[in-house]
Amino acid sequence: MQKKKSRPDHRVYYWMILPAIFIYAALYLYPAISNLRYSLTRWDGIGTPKFVGLHNFTNMLTNDDLFFKVLGNNVRFSLLVVTLQTAFALFFAIFLVKNTRTTIFLRTLYFFPTILSSVSVAMIWLFLYDPNFGAINVGLKKFGLNSFALNWLGSENSALYAIAFTQIWFHTGQMMVIYIAGLQQIPLELYEAAEVDGASKWQQFKSVTWPMALPTTAVVIAYTTIQSFRAFDLVYAMTQGGPNNSSSILATLIYLTAFNEFRLGYAAAQSILMVITIVILTLVQRRVIRTKYGV
Amino acid sequence: MKTKRIASFGALRLGVISTLALALVITPLGVGMAASTPSFGKSCPTEGTSTGTSSKSLQCTKNSSGKLTWVYVRLGSSTLSPVPALSAPDGTIEFWHWRAEDKIVLQSIIDKFEAANPGTYINQVIMPSGDYTNTAYAKIRTNPKAAIFATFRGSQFAQFAKGDMMTDLNSQRYTKRNVVANGLVAGQYGGKQLGIPYQYLFNNPVYNTAIFAKEKWALPTNLTTLLSWCKTAKAAGYTPLAWSGGFRPNAGQILNSMLMNSAPDYATLQNRIEAIDTGSADLTSPWFTDMANKYKKMADAGCFPENATGVTDAAALNLFATGKAAVLPTGSFSMGAVKAINPDMSGKMNLFSLITTDDKPQYVGIHNNTFILSVNKNATRTNQKIANAFISYLVTGSIAGIYANATSQHVNVLDVNYTNVDLLNTSAWQAKKTLLAPRFLWLNQGVRDLVEDALIAIVGGKPVDATLADFSKQIKQKLSA
Amino acid sequence: MYKVLRTLALTTFAIAIVIPTAIVALGSFKSDVEVYSKPLALPTNWSFRNYNRLISDGGIFTNFKNSVIVTSFSVVLTLILASMAAFAISRMTNVTGRVLFGLFALGLAIPGQVNIIPIYLLFQRLHLTNSLLGLVLINIATTLPISIFILTSFFRELPKEMFEVSAIDGAGPFQIYRSIALPLSRPAMGATSIFLFVISWNDLLYPLLLVTQSDKKTLPLALLDYRGEYATSFSMIFTAVMVASIPMVVMYLFMQRSFIAGLTAGAVKG
Structure with missing residues (x-):
């Protein structure tokens, strides 16, 4: 009642949202909800799903070291990618915010990996990381840095980080462009004023760029987090999660549980725990950004 | 239309006749390949040469006294002649x-x-x-x-x-x-x-015959000669086995050969694999530990490439195709890919018996x-x-x-x-005498992946017992979920 | 100090991009043996053998066309639907607005690959498999959350007074959206379209799931096929990467100008 009186616009708003919500609900939410149903079953994708209650969840929490290992991998992977990629993107954006011939050229270059397909990127880095022929190790050995020439994707200690680095290489340019768009919104007067006050570049960054770019940072971080949880293509094409699941992330674990082992009910349950993890992480992030910087 | 009807009438008649004929020859059906190979008698120069696999084809094979002779190809099917293709509707x-x-x-x-x-x-x-x-x-x-x-x-x-x-x-x-x-x-x-x-196909290692001839190496025939050959080959600057530990589907092919002579007979082997597959036995069993230790011995003897666990399928193939590795432990199906990389390899490949026992082997290949x-x-x-x-x-x-x-x-x-x-x-x-690839007796893909991962980890330098215990636990958790 | 740091950082990343690119570009003209033995050297003789083989295999141009069609329709339609919805959500003051926003935000967290069986069964029933329309629809459905997420936060940043003044002038919500919110949000829309473009262009999962006919395959899927077909040949894989990327790079370089212009135009006004 009250809605109608005070906010007659709302009806128009509903109409504006309707097409989006319709497609989204039918093609995304509905399958997701079916998945919720499957998570309570044992299902091999062939017969009829058999209802097992919360068994999948209790098993995962009490009898599945692999799940926790992979969850840990995923958190490490995400933290690394989010921190480094955001930092790189911000710094490159600051360096390249002005429009000159060189900066435009470098922006174009940095964005370049983004337009490659993820399968291409995976294949390129699979080649670069080859422990015996790959350009990285061949280069390191040429400079006498033999002890740095690791078995990148073949060792449990380095595979996850090697893929994280590829992910950063792949997407930093994209985030940099977002940052440039954000930084160019900052009024130049603020910098001029800071310069008049004799502020150094670092002080300018601390007092002007960082606070003014916070909303952009929030978007970049939120997006990078989700993107890192979905780095399915790279992991799947480069290591399939190996060796010994050291580079598995939740997305590949779920995919392989469902389609390599045909435990679709269990995979559905894993994916629900993954959703919960992401939601918690995102909320924590927002809380931290909000309380620390008052955005 | 017309031709089809005629063809199907003909097919019906042929069918009746052949059913009768089949009843008569049902006994020879399913006869093993090697056992009853009839000899053509004439000696031949090179082992392995053949004129085809039709029933009249000849093959150059060693007979029981070790002499190379031409023998008739017998593939254990009926002596009836093959039927032509059926015709298809629109x-x-x-x-x-x-x-x-x-x-x-x-x-x-x-x-x-x-x-x-x-x-x-x-x-x-x-x-x-x-x-x-x-x-x-x-x-x-x-x-x-x-x-x-x-x-x-x-x-x-x-x-x-x-x-x-x-x-x-x-x-x-x-x-x-x-x-x-x-x-x-x-x-x-x-x-x-x-x-x-x-x-x-043969899920059997393939070897570079030119390298073996050039280096005057004898083919290893048991575990001891295999290990010493690995050392010799490595010392001569070759990668003995171009094994791709970074790519499980290919890395796992060698498991076939490792299993081949590990049990007294096929039925026992089958039972043991099924026991692991279903969780009634685990990888710490003496049989599996023994096999895992052979991987370890081979790794210590330098049979596998440098950084073996990071070698991709492409890199392994390249090692072999460019003559840097002597053996490609995948299977006959890789020969086409080898020739695609290096056409010179055509005619320089043959199958390699990877025998990992010092007892008399039951099988020489897969x-x-x-x-x-x-x-x-x-x-x-x-x-x-x-x-x-x-x-x-x-x-x-x-x-x-x-x-x-x-x-x-x-x-x-x-x-x-x-x-x-x-x-x-x-x-x-x-x-x-080859064995039907035992790796595919694991019907639970998740278990087989873990089994192969455990062996890859061992080649990568992990201690045998701890690794087998760790992976047994993973298998147990997977099966009890 | 700042200058040195800046130059050092910029050069390092530039090299990190140029070297792999060079390896791929040069590798496509080499034999496999050479790719492995001298990845960075110039080919001893420039051979188009790999390209001939790839092109005579056919199909890659169709795949490219499919990718362009799917990506452009997905991006444009998502932008229209998402900007309308985001505008409405940012303007709604009641609980429903927040609930709807939360609903879309939840979509960000649901990993696509876990829904693929239900999605596959659903699309099969709707006869949307092996159809570019099906790919466009699933792209829209999966990218709406991120677009609405970005656009809503941008719309919320816009000064409210601006809308209120127009509302007093008698403009309805839709007119305000079209004539005020949209033009103002050009930088945000630009940024979002890059996101969308990247997601659609790279998407492997849904084409893998929904497309089997070779004439409906998109580039990433075709590349995966090439990987299967030439798994053992890096020179062929590099050639496929090149053929798949060159038109894109040309288009990207061509559009780069208007792209930068769009970003700066937003900055000057903002």
Whole structure:
């Protein structure tokens, strides 16, 4: 009642949202909800799903070291990618915010990996990381840095980080462009004023760029987090999660549980725990950004 | 139309006759290959040379006294002559498989088939093997157009069979008369012939004959000579085995050879593998530990490449194709890819017995019958007929020969003339005592992956006992979930 | 100090991009043996053998066309639907607005690959498999959350007074959206379209799931096929990467100008 009186616009708003919500609900939410149903079953994708209650969840929490290992991998992977990629993107954006011939050229270059397909990127880095022929190790050995020439994707200690680095290489340019768009919104007067006050570049960054770019940072971080949880293509094409699941992330674990082992009910349950993890992480992030910087 | 009716009448008559004939020759059916090889008697110069695999073909093989003689090829099928292909009704179907590298030759065969059956069309649907394993089942099940499809021997075939997706081909005449009888076993399930295993391949290491000749190395014949050969080869600057520890599907091929002589007999081996597969035994059992220790010994002797766990399939292939590695431990199916990288390798490859026991070996190699072709039970009757006709076409000797020679792959079909030099060189292996690849006895893909990962970790330098205990725990958790 | 740091950082990343690119570009003209033995050297003789083989295999141009069609329709339609919805959500003051926003935000967290069986069964029923329309629809459905997420936060940043003044002038919500919110949000829309473009262009999962006919395959899927077909040949894989990327790079370089102009135009006004 009250809605109608005070906010007659709302009806128009509903109409504006309707097409989006319709497609989204039918093609995304509905399958997701079916998945919720499957998570309570044992299902091999062939017969009829058999209802097992919360068994999948209790098993995962009490009898599945692999799940926790992979969850840990995923958190490490995400933290690394989010921190480094955001930092790189911000710094490159600051360096390249002005429009000159060189900066435009470098922006174009940095964005370049983004337009490659993820399968291409995976294949390129699979080649670069080859422990015996790959350009990285061949280069390191040429400079006498033999002890740095690791078995990148073949060792449990380095595979996850090697893929994280590829992910950063792949997407930093994209985030940099977002940052440039954000930084160019900052009024130049603020910098001029800071310069008049004799502020150094670092002080300018601390007092002007960082606070003014916070909303952009929030978007970049939120997006990078989700993107890192979905780095399915790279992991799947480069290591399939190996060796010994050291580079598995939740997305590949779920995919392989469902389609390599045909435990679709269990995979559905894993994916629900993954959703919960992401939601918690995102909320924590927002809380931290909000309380620390008052955005 | 008219010709078809005549053809089917002819087929009916032939069918009656052949059923009678079959009843008469039922005894020789299924006779083993090596046991009853009749000798042609004349001595021959090079072991392995053959004139084909038709019943009149000759092969150069060592006889019991160790002399090289020409013998008749006998592949354990009936002595009836093969039947021609069936004709297909009009319509369009899809042929699902994962062999992207066979796309072109299969298309040329399809073109011929379509020319012989105007109005019939077959479209290939090809997925990379990993994705085929993962999604083909769901996709084929809901797609009645996919009237003919291929499956891997082992977990995938079992999955489709359990899902009641294939028609029984037992009553088809080509099944009994065109296909190598021993090779049919891989397509059987619950007493039915649910598919025709098309490929007859050797999941056996391949070696570079030129390097062995140049270095004057003798082929290792037991574990001791294998280990000392590894040391010699490594000292000479070669990678002994171009093993791709970074790519599980290929890394796991060697498991076949490692298992080959690990148990007193096939039944025991089968029981032991099933026990691990179902969780009633684990990897710390003496039998498995013993085998794992052999991996360790081989790793210590330098058999595997540097940074073995990070070597991709492509890198391993390259090591072998460029002559940096002496042995490629995958299978005969890799020979085509080797030649694609380095055409000079043509004719310089043969199969290598990887024997890891010092006792008398029971088997000298591994074979596998896979690329199992089936007719989709959910397809319409007409589409099933097209699919069946196409299978009957593929199992005629001349067509199978086109496929075999183009792909460097033996086929499970009789009366094929192999002209490809590498197939000729390895044809003799069809008469040796080889074991049906035991790796595919693991029907639980998740368990098999863990088993292979454990062995990869051991080659990578992890301690044997701790690794086996760790992976046993993982398997246990997986099976109890 | 700042200058040195800046130059050092910029050069390092530039090299990190140029070297792999060079390896791929040069590798496509080499034999496999050479790719492995001298990845960075110039080919001893420039051979188009790999390209000939790839092109005679056919199909890659169709795949490219499919990718362009799917990506452009997905991006444009998503932008229209998402900007309308985001505008409405940012303007709604009641609980429903927040609930709807939360609903879309939840979509960000649900990993696509876990829904693929239900999605596959659903699309099969709707006869949307092996159809570019199906790919466009699933792209829209999966990218709406991120677009609405970005655009809503941008719309919320816009000064409210601006809308209120127009509302007093008698403009309805839709007119305000079209004539005020949209032009103002050009930088945000630009940024979002890059996101969307990247997601659609790279998407492997849904084409893998929904497309089997070779004439409906998109580039990433075709590349995966090439990987299967030439798994053992890096020179062929590099050639496929090149053929798949060159038209894109040309288009990207061509559009780069208007792209930068769009970003700066927003900055000057903001």
